[in-house]
Amino acid sequence: MKKSILFVLVVSLVFSVAVFANGAGDSGKDAADIEVVFIPKLTGNMFFESANVGAQDIAAKVGFTCTYDGSPNASVADQVQIINSAVARGVDAISISSLTPDGLNDALKKAQDNGIKVVTWDSDVDPMYRELYVNQGTPEILGKLLVDMAADQMTDSQKASAKFAFFYSSPTVTDQNAWVEYAKVYIGENYPGWELLTTEYGEQDAQKSFQIGQSILDTYSDLDAILCPDSTALPGMAEAARRANLTKDDIIITGFATPSSMREYLKDNTIEAFGLWDCGLQGAMGAYLAYWLALGNTFSVGDSIDIPGIGSVKVESNDIQGYKNAPKDTGIVLLPERVVFTTANVDDYNF
């Protein structure tokens, strides 16, 4: 009798230890239980839809839930409402491309107070209100890339005294304005003879971007280069140039856009080259890192984080983006590389 009781006790002890050990190994949370809300600046735009494809792919591979929700009209109040609803629903993490550097602060703070992990990608907020930022490149990297892509196509006399224009989405968007600000500094240092004739905005509207592209060509016939660091402005500008029968020998048009939207303009010689980063990769990293933090993982600056299928990424200090007094337990993850697309490599990319 005593023996059998002892036997039962031992067996149950072994079982419970096994169960506890199992639980501890998963740190209490299962991949399938975790929901990440993935928020773009706006929906229906090629760039952000591609990022979402990357995010959904990695979510399916790893096994967590990734919900895609964004504002159809790029409105700050919409983003706040989406964050509020996510908090109300009790999700585990938010991965967002912010429309504003400070307008989301209170909503994100409320999310963090509720134990929700916050990651930004593409466009950042104050480091106080997020843990990681998946950065496509600092303003220095991208501003320089933008100018270099144009300068590389210029003759020596053009390099000495080029007339150029900026054409991008809007005067209120964070990232593009930061690149353009640095591009101006870089031009001042390296190409002091260049003259900025105009800065125009297409409001991320394809039709409007095309019309403004036409009016830029009509108004400033002596332009040497047009820099379009926006995924809607660049195709619009290229289309306007093509309708006016201008080729890359007449005017230099370059900027940032997705390969699928620009492939035809490369192939019919309207433009020579343009750049971007792999936004599918950026979306995947944004979604995965949010999931990774929701699992309960922590990091400090200098650590490396393994992302399945992508590799190891290093957490950099917030200083590289020019933040001062940022909290110590936050950081920035840089995308490994940026790509300059030409006819030689554009077919290798399908986004």
Place this chain on the structure above:
Amino acid sequence: MSNLNINMKNLRRALLSWDTFLLVIILLEVLIFGLINPKFWRIGLLLNSIDDFLIIGVVALSMTFVIITGGIDISAGSMIGLSSVVTGLLWQVYGMNIWLAAFFAILSGILCGMLNGFLVSYLDIQAMVVTLGTSFLFSGIALVLMRFAGVSAYEGISGFPQSFKSLMSGHIIPGLPNSIFILIILVLISLVLLSKSKYGRYVILTGINQNAAIYSGINTRIIKMSAYMLVGMSSAFSGILLSSYLNSSRSDFGAETTLSIITAVVLGGTLITGGKGSVIGTLLATFVLGFMKFGLQMARVPTQYTNIPTGVLLIIASLIGALSGNSYFRSRLKLVFNRPKKSVNNFEKKL
């Protein structure tokens, strides 16, 4: 006996009224969304969700007056942005007390409304055309103001004092968000103004028949202009609320709200052709639309699709309105429903 009959008639009329219909929709929304996600039934969450559609309600209440006079104001969204910018600029750049800055923002809203009203009622230009024009004008001024003050429009102004932030985020009574009290106070003011005051009767009479109103000695021009000034004032107030809510001021705040505001008024039972309208209806419709969006988000429907049920509701509303208000439709309806009865009767007679 006849007394009872009249009471029954009143009861039936009340039950069949538009407001009751809207109330039923709200209850249905709460029921259905709660069944999908039981968190929707938490009173605290429902009350907090008002924060996200408060500004629509605030402007819709005064928009009811404009639409009753037979006009429309599609510059409301731009006035929200302008007032946000005025508040931020006066506070940050000119070091003004935040509440004084807010006062001047309200003043600027009234001036904008005055311009709209003057063009519409004294120069007899189509309200739609005038306010479309001024909507570009106001949002343009907001951008220019930002630039003149040396604030980059994409960064906006932020860091408002706590007292200003607590306008939206605070709780005068613990557990109840301030937005509820703001809404209740404005609804009471609008109710008294429209239903209990001489002014309200003048507004309605102007909308029913402007010539008759003029012959009864009403200065319809001032009445019409004042309605636009009301919208200007409440849009400015909304801009201040939004700046407090998002703790920043930007020129593009509120830009996407205009159509939601007009939708709330029309869904609330106000005739778009003027002459008839209800403050309570507008309030209820604001809740119908607000809960719809929040509920769909809680049910994980992406925000970009939440416009579809709104559109369907609006079409149904206008259909019912047309059917019940239009004598042609009513006679057609009777014809449709009476015909089979007659044939049945004939059939019976033959038998």
